[in-house]
Structures are given as structure tokens and as C-alpha cells.
Amino acid sequence: MAEKVFIDGNEAVARGAIQTGCKHFFGYPITPQSEIAEYMSRELPQIGGAFVQSECEGASIYMLYGGALAGAKVMTSTSSPGFSLMQEGISYISAAQAPCVIVNVMRMGPGIGTGGQQGQTDYRQVTKGGGHGAYRCIVLAPSSPQETFDLVQRAFYLADKYRIAAIVLTDFIIGRMAEPVELRTLEFGPLPEKEWALKGKGGKGGRCDHPAGAPRFPGDLSKGIITFYMHLLDKYQRIAESEVRYDTYLADDATLLVAAYGSSARMARSAVNMARAEGINAGLFRPITLWPFPEEPLRQAALAAGKVLVVEDSPGEFVEDVRFAVQGRVPVHLLGLWGRHNERGGGIIYPERILEEIEKLT
Amino acid sequence: MGKEETRYFELMIAGIGGQGVLTIGRLLAEAGMKIYPNVLYFPVYGAAMRGGESECTVILSDEEIPSPAIHRPQAAIIMTEATFLAPIFKEFEGRVEPGGTIIIDSSIVQNKVQRDDVKTFYIPASGVAQELGSHQVANFILLGAYLEASKAVPLPVVEKTLGETMAGSRRKGLLPLNKKALRIGAELMANYKG
Numbered sequence: 001m002a003e004k005v006f007i008d009g010n011e012a013v014a015r016g017a018i019q020t021g022c023k024h025f026f027g028y029p030i031t032p033q034s035e036i037a038e039y040m041s042r043e044l045p046q047i048g049g050a051f052v053q054s055e056c057e058g059a060s061i062y063m064l065y066g067g068a069l070a071g072a073k074v075m076t077s078t079s080s081p082g083f084s085l086m087q088e089g090i091s092y093i094s095a096a097q098a099p100c101v102i103v104n105v106m107r108m109g110p111g112i113g114t115g116g117q118q119g120q121t122d123y124r125q126v127t128k129g130g131g132h133g134a135y136r137c138i139v140l141a142p143s144s145p146q147e148t149f150d151l152v153q154r155a156f157y158l159a160d161k162y163r164i165a166a167i168v169l170t171d172f173i174i175g176r177m178a179e180p181v182e183l184r185t186l187e188f189g190p191l192p193e194k195e196w197a198l199k200g201k202g203g204k205g206g207r208c209d210h211p212a213g214a215p216r217f218p219g220d221l222s223k224g225i226i227t228f229y230m231h232l233l234d235k236y237q238r239i240a241e242s243e244v245r246y247d248t249y250l251a252d253d254a255t256l257l258v259a260a261y262g263s264s265a266r267m268a269r270s271a272v273n274m275a276r277a278e279g280i281n282a283g284l285f286r287p288i289t290l291w292p293f294p295e296e297p298l299r300q301a302a303l304a305a306g307k308v309l310v311v312e313d314s315p316g317e318f319v320e321d322v323r324f325a326v327q328g329r330v331p332v333h334l335l336g337l338w339g340r341h342n343e344r345g346g347g348i349i350y351p352e353r354i355l356e357e358i359e360k361l362t
Numbered sequence: 363m364g365k366e367e368t369r370y371f372e373l374m375i376a377g378i379g380g381q382g383v384l385t386i387g388r389l390l391a392e393a394g395m396k397i398y399p400n401v402l403y404f405p406v407y408g409a410a411m412r413g414g415e416s417e418c419t420v421i422l423s424d425e426e427i428p429s430p431a432i433h434r435p436q437a438a439i440i441m442t443e444a445t446f447l448a449p450i451f452k453e454f455e456g457r458v459e460p461g462g463t464i465i466i467d468s469s470i471v472q473n474k475v476q477r478d479d480v481k482t483f484y485i486p487a488s489g490v491a492q493e494l495g496s497h498q499v500a501n502f503i504l505l506g507a508y509l510e511a512s513k514a515v516p517l518p519v520v521e522k523t524l525g526e527t528m529a530g531s532r533r534k535g536l537l538p539l540n541k542k543a544l545r546i547g548a549e550l551m552a553n554y555k556g
Binding site: 006115173269270348 | 388431448
């Protein structure tokens with residue numbers, strides 16, 4: 001068994017990236033994710049890598065773009081306001097299909113928000129694309145430091161496999177909670193050569209399709225916008241068919257299905273245990289990929305249970321995807337951020353509050 | 363293995379940024395790693411480095427730990443009356459589960475717990491820490507008191523862990539004082555008269 005360490009979700013991001021061969025990181029400090037940059041700034045120079053603290057997130061994302069076009073395994077991390085600043089760059093990255101990993105450790109609210117504490121209010125922005133141009137990014141949502149460590153490695157693999165930006169979405173709770181993490185290296189199989197990477201003149205490398213961001217079909221610049229989008233749609237379809245991931249807990253005989261992702265799924269899991277202790281057959285459905293969304297498995301589990309309770313630390317965004325999946329065939333209830341125990345930034349939707357909601361619905 | 367009861371401990375520590383709330387929480391969790399298969403440490407704090415709300419949860423368990431956030435903890439260490447935003451004492455006094463344990467730094471917190479369904483210990487940690495030479499070790503006195511009351515992790519294991527975590531630290535000169543504070547906290551609890 002690989003070495004086990006006691007680390008938080010932020011350190012798990014950094015270690016997972018290095019474990020899978022990332023040597024280049026660009027970022028700007030922002031709570032609650034600065035520990036990622038701190039770790040990278042300390043470790044990357046020692047393994048022949050490069051850490052750049054940019055002047056702002058808008059610069060980080062273009063450094064990421066440049067590194068990706070050069071064929072390197074690259075990552076940046078930020079939190080909500082910084083993620084907003086990156087949207088233009090993510091759109092350009094998506095036009096050029098430059099593979100890279102972006103980590104968003106969410107904080108609550110629009111604007112400056114609660115100043116760095118927990119919240120899940122970026123769901124819509126992250127899963128639907130906050131930039132222009134109808135692109136898609138893969139979105140992975142871990143619910144523990146161990147899963148963060150594993151999914152960061154998977155994010156790099158998926159980014160390279162599909163030439164796409166992969167986003168790892170965590171929050172204050174997952175980023176700052178510490179648990180034992182096994183430092184295992186995940187093997188995913190062979191990846192295609194990066195023939196397109198810009199490695200210099202004289203036949204030393206391929207050429208990128210269009211680094212200035214004009215959407216073109218790779219390898220044939222004579223083709224236009226329809227070919228470009230048909231290529232993307234085909235790719236998105238392949239991802240949706242083969243990369244959906246989710247987890248269920250006591251869902252098989254559930255008469256009420258709780259749906260939650262990331263940190264909220266941890267509280268929901270406790271609530272399911274409490275409900276079971278009272279004789280209520282509650283179960284949990286936890287999407288791990290937020291895009292591609294586990295639409296079909298969620299629909300099946302929801303139809304089997306007969307009703308759904310969505311728990312998310314937001315006014316209600318994830319619930320939209322749940323409702324879309326369920327197609328109005330069973331009732332979908334929402335316990336949003338009003339379920340927090342107080343109004344302060346550190347407010348939490350505790351398992352007891354989720355249990356109350358479960359009891360009301362059964 | 364016989365049918366031993368599964369071990370489970372949860373502790374919340376609440377105070378103001380700068381008091382070392384997170385330091386002792388993390389220490390307890392790392393020491394717990396040497397004994398328990400499942401350990402969780404979850405800090406909650408504001409943006410300010412000093413003066414803001416600071417709290418953390420530590421869970422040590424034989425079984426899987428689902429939620430990192432505990433609303434009704436088994437035990438709490440309360441190190442302040444309130445922050446400028448949060449009525450810490452009032453909130454945590456009410457949150458500890460019936461039959462649970464509340465340990466209070468009575469040098470700082472003047473309030474008394476108004477419940478009779480919890481075990482309450484008033485430990486003058488900051489005052490004793492001053493006498494030891496630094497008010498900054500009040501947190502270790504309170505952790506020592508908790509370890510004695512709960513038996514969650516043996517004191518020597520915590521001391522060993524502290525030595526390991528401070529080994530590369532520029533504050534490693536404080537190690538003997540920190541250990542002494544842990545011991546004194548445990549003694550204050552062992553001899554507690556109410």
C-alpha cells in the first residue's frame with residue numbers, strides 16, 4: 001500500500017497533480033485555495049518544474065493556455081471570483097482544445113462573497129460554461145481529500161485523452177478538511193501523442209490549429225465553423241457515453257433519494273444514516289462528474305425511490321440538472337442554503353437539518 | 363477480535379483567531395492518526411488572521427466518518443465569550459449533546475454553563491499559562507485537560523506527535539513548554555474538584 005498522510009483537500013489537489021506528472025502551475029492567491037499555490041511554489045522548483053505567481057487570474061489562465069499549447073501537463077487553481085476572471089481564457093482554451101486542469105475551490109456568493117468561507121454557488125457557472133461560445137468542460141466534484149487526490153489525477157488523464165479543459169470543483173469544506181490520504185498513483189492507460197503541440201520550428205513539433213483562438217477543425221484550417229462544432233459535438237458525445245461517474249449509498253431499497261454532490265453529500269450521507277436509524281429508507285445519489293451529468297442513472301434511482309430531496313449549499317442550481325434528469329416524473333424537493341444553521345459565513349447545513357427535511361417528506 | 367465497542371470521539375474547539383484553536387485541533391487529529399483508522403479535522407475560520415471566529419472539529423473513529431460538520435458534538439473546548447460577529451460561548455454551550463463535556467478557559471470566559479445535563483470543567487488555562495511563562499500555551503493546557511477527561515489519545519502519543527510536527531519549525535524551542543502545558547492541563551483535570 002502506498003504511503004498514507006494526513007492532509008486537507010487543497011494539499012491533495014497539489015500532491016495529486018504532482019503525482020501524475022504535472023510540473024507547471026500558474027496561480028494567484030485567494031482564500032480558500034491558497035494552500036494549493038503554496039505547496040506548488042515550494043515543491044515544483046525542487047523537481048525541475050515551474051511555479052509562476054501571476055499578476056492576476058486573467059494572466060494565470062493565459063499562462064495555462066500557453067503551457068498547454070506547448071504540450072505540458074499544466075494546472076491552475078483559484079476560488080470563485082478568480083474563476084470568473086478566467087472565463088475569457090477558458091473560452092479560448094476550449095476553442096483551441098488545449099488540454100489543462102483548472103481547480104475551483106468555491107466560496108459562497110457573488111461578488112466578494114462571504115470572504116472565503118464555504119458555499120456551492122458556482123455550480124451553474126462551472127457546469128454550463130461561464131465564457132462565451134457554447135463549449136464544454138469536464139467537471140469533477142470530489143467529496144473527500146482522498147477522492148480529490150484521485151480525481152485530480154483523472155482530470156489530467158481526461159484532459160489529455162479528449163483535448164479538453166477539465167475542472168475539479170471543490171469548496172472550502174472539501175479544500176480545508178483533512179483526512180488520511182493514500183498517495184496512490186492511478187494508471188489510466190495510454191494517451192494519444194500530442195502531435196499538435198507547439199514545440200518549435202524545423203519539424204521538432206507539430207503546429208497548433210489556431211492559438212489566437214479562432215475555432216477551426218484540427219489539422220484542416222480550410223474547414224469552417226460547422227465542421228468545428230460537429231467535431232466538438234462528437235467529442236462531447238463520446239465523453240458523455242464513457243466518462244459518467246457517480247456514487248450511490250443505500251439507494252437500492254430507498255423510498256426517498258437524497259441527491260447531493262461534493263461537501264453537501266457528506267452531510268447528506270450522515271442524514272441518511274440518521275434516517276435509517278429511525279426506520280426511514282433514505283438513500284443517497286452523489287454525482288462525481290457534474291459534466292457529463294449522470295442523467296440516466298439518477299433518473300432510474302429517482303423513479304425507483306419515488307421522490308427526491310436535493311441538498312445543496314446554494315439558492316438552487318444543481319437542482320435544475322436533477323429536475324431535468326427526472327423529467328417531472330417524481331417530485332423533486334430542494335433544501336438550499338436556507339438550511340444553514342446561522343447567517344454567518346461559517347453557516348452549515350447540518351445533517352440534523354437534512355434529517356428534518358427527510359422526515360417531512362416521508 | 364472480540365466484540366469490543368467501537369471507539370468514537372468528537373471534539374469541537376471554538377475561540378478567536380490567534381488563540382491556537384486550529385493548532386491543538388490539528389495536533390489531536392494527527393496524533394489520532396496513529397491510533398484510529400478514520401480521522402477527520404475540519405477548521406472553520408474567517409478571513410482575518412487574528413481576532414475573528416476560529417473553530418474546528420476533530421473526529422476519531424473506528425468507523426467511517428460521513429459528515430465533517432457536527433452540530434451536536436460530544437465535547438467542546440470554549441476559549442472565548444464571543445467574537446465581534448459570533449456569540450461563541452452562548453452558541454457552543456447549547457450545542458454540546460446531552461451527557462457531553464464542556465471545557466472552558468475560565469480565565470477568559472466569565473460565563474457559567476446554564477445546563478445540568480452536561481459535564482462542565484472550568485480550567486483557568488490562560489492564567490496558568492501566564493504563570494508558566496507564556497499565555498500562548500493556554501491551548502495546550504486545555505487540550506491536556508480534554509485528553510485526561512476523554513482518554514481519546516494517550517498523552518505520550520500526543521507529545522510524540524507534537525515533537526514530530528515541530529521538528530522543522532522555527533518555534534521548536536517552545537516544545538518543552540508546550541509539553542509541560544499539556545501535562546499541567548491533564549493534572550488540572552485529574553485533580554478537578556468542581
